[in-house]
Amino acid sequence: MKKPYAQALLFVLLLAATIVGGLYIGQQYLRDSQQPHDHDKPTALHQYFHEQLHITEAQGKALTEIEHRYREKRKYLEEKIKLGNMELANAISQDGKYSPRVQAAIDSIHATMGEMQKSTIEHLFEMQTVLTPEQNQKMNQMITDALYHSQP
Ligand SMILES: [Zn+2]
DSSP states (O other), X not given: OOOHXXXXXXXXXXXXXXXXXXXXXXXXXXXXXXXXXXXXXXOHHHHHHHHHTTOOHHHHHHHHHHHHXXXXXXXXXXXXXXXXXXXXXXXXXXXXXXXXXXXXXXXXXXXXXXXXXXXXXHHHHHHTTTSOHXXXXXXXXXXXXXXXXXXX
16 A cells, blocks of 8 residues: 555545444434433334234333343444544544554544444344244344445
8 A cells, every 4th residue: 555546545435434434323312312211222224123923012121231231232333433533634634644543543433333343233133032933044044135225
């Protein structure tokens, strides 16, 4: 990666991805906080899974603790990404170039995004401990479908 053109292009792409990621998460956060009585609402894909799986009342109760932990983790990571975006903005405005500090800020945001993705997948597998074999099979199918079609 010695070519300055390639580096500049990569920077723009990463920045765009970061902004889009930040926007998406921002919207999600806003939606959640606009519905204080529906604070347990998981993210769209996760919610979709819950609906499609026809979770019984007993399963819902068994999932309460698991869902709570996932929600807390997600909130924490969302805040971390917001802070990362601010750090990146500071680094860009202060350095005015693709500096090591800008690179570090981008790396840090992407590491947090990776953590978010891991925690969602982890959560889905944790949910499986409460589901029936049929529900598990259906969920596995939905996860792979979603990934193949890259639907958020
Ligand atoms: Zn869940």
